[in-house]
Amino acid sequence: MFDFKLFKENKRSKARLGEITTDHGKIQTPIFMPVGTQATVKAMSSRELKEIGSQIILGNTYHLYLRPGDELIAKAGGLHQFMNWDRPILTDSGGFQVFSLADLREIEEEGVYFQSHLDGSKHFISPEKSMQIQKNLGSDIVMAFDECPPYPAEKEYVENSLNRTLRWAERCKKEMEGVENQALFGIIQGGVYPELRKQSVEETTKLDFPGYSIGGLSVGETKDEMYKMLDHTTPLMPKDKPRYLMGVGTPEDLIEGIYHGIDMFDCVMPTRIARHGQIFTHSGRKTIRNATYKQDFTPLDSECDCHVCQNYSRGYVRHLIKRNEILGVRLTTYHNLYFMLKLSEEIREAIRNDKFIDFREEFYDKYELK
């Protein structure tokens, strides 16, 4: 089953408060979704993910198809069982990763021929194949197989790509007919061309998906261009369906995306920077590797109440990161994900109390943008 309830819309912005229901539980929106590319959110255990309030996580179809293989995961009882995660999972379609292979792939109407980034072996993924893989994975939310055009791209290229994405969306829908425990989301493309975004929304919503994502943003355009595109696109989208902004999710993107009416976010950035010794704090991003934190025995973020900030110091975490100790990456990853999830929770609370605009202003008063 799949359901979306819209509880509230913010009066002074497009921010929304809602709830998604899946077979693996409910998801309070707006929400940040940690990314578990290879059937693991890097450096985190399932119980830690639950402890920090993860309601839904992502899996990547491209990676899981190659290794360990979707058929093996099906034999294990599906991705939930394989990775010991009993809450909702969203899987992408593999499209974005395949298109990112550049010289290693060829796009045809039928699908995409590509070579594995791991061993150069040859593969083919079509809309139907992507759905079959995602059925094997057993994710609660399945993404349509789309093309994400590069940035910058000529309007004609984006328009052709968009039309193919629409034809592929239909094929995905057909392939998923009769599947009741997985909800297929349509994807809005159109690059930075307002009229193409409009066309994409109109044509995609005609296919009547239970949810829609906005793809093709945060691929090289400026933040202003991205926010303009959101400002233009979300009002065209149906109110009674969840809206997912793909691959976007810094703290400021979360706030601005929600401001523009987005309900779901995912991004590898919080975990990736953690592995490089960077942390979120309420005053902005800090590079904990820096010598300045050597004798700093205060928490990573003095305003944070996570397990790491309650028990470990900047000086200790710096020592671990400098010495390449696994615990260092564990602690920064845990903290950064907690930061994103707690921020989501605080934003939901602010929307609930009609205080989102105040919250947004207060956040930027302290948070130094880079």
Next chain:
Amino acid sequence: MFDFKLFKENKRSKARLGEITTDHGKIQTPIFMPVGTQATVKAMSSRELKEIGSQIILGNTYHLYLRPGDELIAKAGGLHQFMNWDRPILTDSGGFQVFSLADLREIEEEGVYFQSHLDGSKHFISPEKSMQIQKNLGSDIVMAFDECPPYPAEKEYVENSLNRTLRWAERCKKEMEGVENQALFGIIQGGVYPELRKQSVEETTKLDFPGYSIGGLSVGETKDEMYKMLDHTTPLMPKDKPRYLMGVGTPEDLIEGIYHGIDMFDCVMPTRIARHGQIFTHSGRKTIRNATYKQDFTPLDSECDCHVCQNYSRGYVRHLIKRNEILGVRLTTYHNLYFMLKLSEEIREAIRNDKFIDFREEFYDKYELK
């Protein structure tokens, strides 16, 4: 404070049941001590260490002196505070690591001159300096600064080394005078020469330490030689003091060491093999990386009740290890340490019930030695 109570001696072997008391809590012996070289037991968090029943962990003086520095750790409030571990800690003296530097060190009566393995910088550690570092670290059990001779070594070399170790032991004791919250253990050396082991016990125990370790074993000699040395040495040691076999700790070493009257063990092997994808099971060591476990969705060890074995499968852990995912190493490390601690606990229970010899036989009935 420091105290050792001997509760029971096994009738059919030298196995003993006891309890050590320190300012940071009690330790039930015999016990395996996880190694936290750089102020972290690799890949484990403090609460996971507690969850698996770690009663005491090790820190390495040599590593901590170089990075982040014992003075920085003192500023943080000591090693317990720095690494968020409120149970007992034992630190080695740095001697073993310094002597392992081979060409990078020079031994004199005053102490050892050496170059850092990290950056080639020049340092000097004497018995007094080792004590000062360990005072800064604030460990509950402090090891004397000794020389661990290589294997093989001529009797004359071992005898000279042993005598220097005795002179150094006196200097360590003097340096620790008046320190009440840290117990200094003396170290028995003598290589594989029974008469030198005897001399070392006699002379070292004259200095009257609260505990004694046996050093210089598991450095290249055969298992038989090691067990023979234990068989010869432990009966010469005082019964009312804990006995620590340094750097030894495979499952079979634990059983044999306890059989020969040892109370404390430490070894990096369980965590090191975990990082290479090897696990302990009740039927022996397994290399979980192997293709044979690809579609094996049973627990790492079907007889184990640890969190990993209750929630994750061999096939999943293999996938993680193959993909170099941090969670893979976390899960194998957690399981291997649990295996060692649970084994310690079961052995204590067996000694308590006068069933240690039966336990030992039953263990080998199932556990395949390599």
